[in-house]
Amino acid sequence: MRIVMIGSGYVGLVSGACFADFGHHVTCVDKDADKIARLQAGGIPIYEPGLDDLVARNVAAGNLTFTTELSEAVGAADVVFIAVGTPSRRGDGHADLSYVYGAAREIAGALGGFTVIVTKSTVPVGTGDEVERIIRECNPVAEFAVASNPEFLREGAAIEDFKRPDRVVIGIEDERARAPMERVYRPLSLNKAPIVFTRRRTSELIKYAANAFLAMKITYINEMADLCEQVGADVQEVARGIGLDNRIGAKFLNAGPGYGGSCFPKDTLALMKTAQDHDAPLRLIEATIAVNDQRKRAMGRKVLAAMDGNVRGQTVAVLGLTFKPNTDDMRDAPSIAIIQALQDAGAKVRAYDPEGMEAAAAVLKDVEYATSAYAAIEGAAAAVIVTEWDAFRALDLPRIKAAMSAPVLVDLRNIYPPAQAEEAGLRYVGIGRPDKE
Ligand code: NAD
Incomplete structure (x- = not known):
């Protein structure tokens, strides 16, 4: 294809x-000329494990090319995927569909024979109808069908997720789209991945319903962690105790500093707005958004409390900036609100992240960047683990204690057993579990 x-x-x-x-045979198009130039020169503009090898191999095999010129590639295509961004619209939180509609207009003028146009971007219910209308308006004689095929990959494990998905969801209104989409995904059906064909609007909603459910599950265990702290229970054991129930499932039950990233915050907000517009408010999702928003800054206050108010002019070491490990993505990362809260209280922030410091420098102000976790904690009055990178999983705790001006370790990912930290002489604060065992 x-x-x-x-x-x-x-x-x-x-x-x-x-x-x-x-x-x-795949052509990747982007408007960002720097990105395309970098790809054409053999570089990879993002950090994603395994992507450099995969791209290099397929470029060498002649299956993968990059261009800023959409029309030639679209004219010869069987299937055109729209995978542009759908960020929150400034001001009201609806999904900003200007990139999707812009792409639809450009595609319309370039269509050759019958082509399936597929929204892979996460788009609100009804966007496929509007993409179809735009293309028909721009090119009344074009032969095409518009399908929905939301993407469920996770950054950091994206290749594995794409190649071995739990399911592929395809929404169609025009039967002519079915066979080309089956051919596109045939290698996955050979892998026994369930391919779910449905109507287009249903497919669009499945993506939001999935993300909102996961965001709610994280928020549920986060609130449970707060209760654990108050009553002297251990949230990790609560999570295990409920997660072994197959109806609940063990995944997405790690309490932490609140969800962030490029998808959950904007997708929950967009779904909430869609639901309100249709007089079917989703109150569980509204509560999830509010709870999560407050939680990120509350994590900053948790660090301040651990420092017993001795904050102004002190250095706080922040370990991990990206919203999760194995990505350089800083979009809506909890570290942003946490660092802001620390700075508002007069702390100096020194940070280290294995891959995210370049992206972080574009969104954070007045942060000093260190070359390692140990360099970050030198002379600090507190250290905060915000992202559970592997590099932070086996730190030499006695060395950390010796290097700090006050031995406070706030572990927002519950990486370390409290007893191990206390043994090293650290004052340890985790999430949702007794400080001492
Ligand atoms: P991104 O910002 O990394 O990439 C979008 C790219 O589209 C940019 O490089 C931009 O320059 C380009 N672009 C915009 N308009 C264009 C046009 N008219 N022609 C050519 N290129 C254009 O975004 P992303 O993280 O890849 O997300 C894309 C979509 O996929 C979003 O809707 C997102 O919600 C969804 N999604 C993302 C993830 C994830 O983990 N990042 C997972 C599942 C779904």
Whole structure:
């Protein structure tokens, strides 16, 4: 199949490279000329484990090319995926669909024979109808069908997720889209991945319903962690105790500083807005959003409390900035609100992140960057683990204690057993569990 990916970001680039690896001919398009120039020169603009090898292999095999010129590639394509960003619209929190509609207009003018146009971006219910209308308006004689195929990959494990998904969801209104979509995903059906065909609006909603459910599950265990702290219970044991029930499941029950990232915050907000617009408010999701928003800054206050108010002019070491490990993505990372709360109280922040410091420098102000975790904690009055990178999982705790001006370790990911930290002479504060065992 000849496939075009419009948008070569986290989703477009990974999906494009994986489709090429399945043997399809893929052209990845992006408006960002620097990004394309970097890709053409053999570079990878984002950090995603394994992506450099996958891209290099498929470029060498002649299956994967990059361009800023959409029209030639679209003219020859069987299937065109729209994988552009759908951030929150400034002001009201609805999904900003201007990139999707912009791409639809450009595609319309370039269509050759019958083409399936697929929204892979996360888009609100009804967006496929509008994409279809725009293309028809711009090019009344075009032969095309518009499908929905939301993406469920996770940054940091994106290639594995794409190649071995729990399911593929495809929403169609026009039967002519079915066979091309089956061919695009045939290698996955051979892998026994369930392919769920449904109507387009249902498919669009499945993506939001999934993300909102996961955001709610995280928020549920986070609130349970707060209760554990008050009553002297251990949230990790509560999570294990409930997660062994198959109806609940053990995943997404790690209490932490609140969800962030490029998807959950904006998708929960967009779903809430859609539901309100349709007079079917989703109160559980509204509560999830409010609880999570407050939680991130509350984590900053948790650090301040651990420092017994001795904060102004002191250095706090922040270990981990990205919203989760194995990505350089800083979008809506909890570290942003936590650092702001620390700075508002007069603390100096010194941070270290294995991959995210370049992206962090674009969103954080007045942060000093260190070259390692140990360099970050030198002379600090508190250290905070915000992201559970592997590099922070086996720190030499006695060395940390010796290097700090006050031995306070706030572990927002519950990486360390409290007893081990206390043994090293650290004052340890975790999430939702007794400080001492
Ligand atoms: P991204 O910002 O990394 O990439 C989007 C790219 O699209 C950018 O490089 C931008 O320059 C390009 N672009 C915008 N308009 C264009 C146009 N008209 N022509 C060509 N290129 C254009 O975004 P992302 O993280 O890859 O997310 C894309 C979509 O996928 C979003 O809707 C997101 O919600 C969804 N999604 C993301 C993830 C994730 O983990 N990042 C997972 C599942 C779904």
